[in-house]
Amino acid sequence: MCHKRNIFSALFVLCFVYSCQMDKKTTEPPVSTESTHSAEGKVAEQPTVLAILDGKVVLTDSTFTPIPHWADKSYTIFYCVRHAEKRKDQGDNPELTEEGMARAQRLGLILSQERLDMAFSTNFKRTVQTAEEVRRQAEKAPPGSSYPPSMQDVWLDETLRTGAGKRFLVVGHQNTVPQLLNRLTGSTEFQDIPDNDHGRLYVAVSKGIGETEVLEFRY
Numbered sequence: 001m002c003h004k005r006n007i008f009s010a011l012f013v014l015c016f017v018y019s020c021q022m023d024k025k026t027t028e029p030p031v032s033t034e035s036t037h038s039a040e041g042k043v044a045e046q047p048t049v050l051a052i053l054d055g056k057v058v059l060t061d062s063t064f065t066p067i068p069h070w071a072d073k074s075y076t077i078f079y080c081v082r083h084a085e086k087r088k089d090q091g092d093n094p095e096l097t098e099e100g101m102a103r104a105q106r107l108g109l110i111l112s113q114e115r116l117d118m119a120f121s122t123n124f125k126r127t128v129q130t131a132e133e134v135r136r137q138a139e140k141a142p143p144g145s146s147y148p149p150s151m152q153d154v155w156l157d158e159t160l161r162t163g164a165g166k167r168f169l170v171v172g173h174q175n176t177v178p179q180l181l182n183r184l185t186g187s188t189e190f191q192d193i194p195d196n197d198h199g200r201l202y203v204a205v206s207k208g209i210g211e212t213e214v215l216e217f218r219y
Helices: 002-023 098-110 125-137 149-162 176-185
Strands: 034-037 043-046 049-053 056-059 064-066 076-082 118-122 144-147 167-172 200-206 212-218
Touching (some): 049 098, 056 212, 098 125, 118 125, 118 149, 125 167, 144 149, 149 176, 176 200, 176 212
Parallel strands (some): 118 144, 118 167
Antiparallel strands (some): 034 043, 056 064, 076 200
């Protein structure tokens, strides 16, 4: 009963935060919304992720997408994101901007009710900060760990070998996240993320290299 109450409380908070964002009058749309233009030239708002609850990705239009094999202990689930917005004035290893911290906090709320076994990031300030904010928001904070991007394939092989039935956050970069997804799927489908795009959330459900299904969302 307590667990269900926590889930509904978290969902209520997320709905409240989202509604408050929509009520604010700003010169730009909130960073968590996506817009496309219809054939008539009208702007259509695309749903973004509101929460991940009990194996479902809940969207802001009140629909949800089930995560495949969520309860199957032979699969590993990776929640993969690029780091949030970074500062432009701190060289090769910058920290997050205020906007980036706000995005990382939103990601933390989205994942706050999901049981994560580990929060992984590359060993850069911007990825570590993004992962740490998710850990801070979690109902039960997962351990954190980092690795150098050049060792990503070695790290992935080891994680797959020992990670069946587990769920991981992975925070990377505009090139390392697509590289990770391509290795998992055994394809070249995923291209580098555009430089100004920090709002993609990939859910990769894997039974091994070449046996992976990827869902893509916005947050």
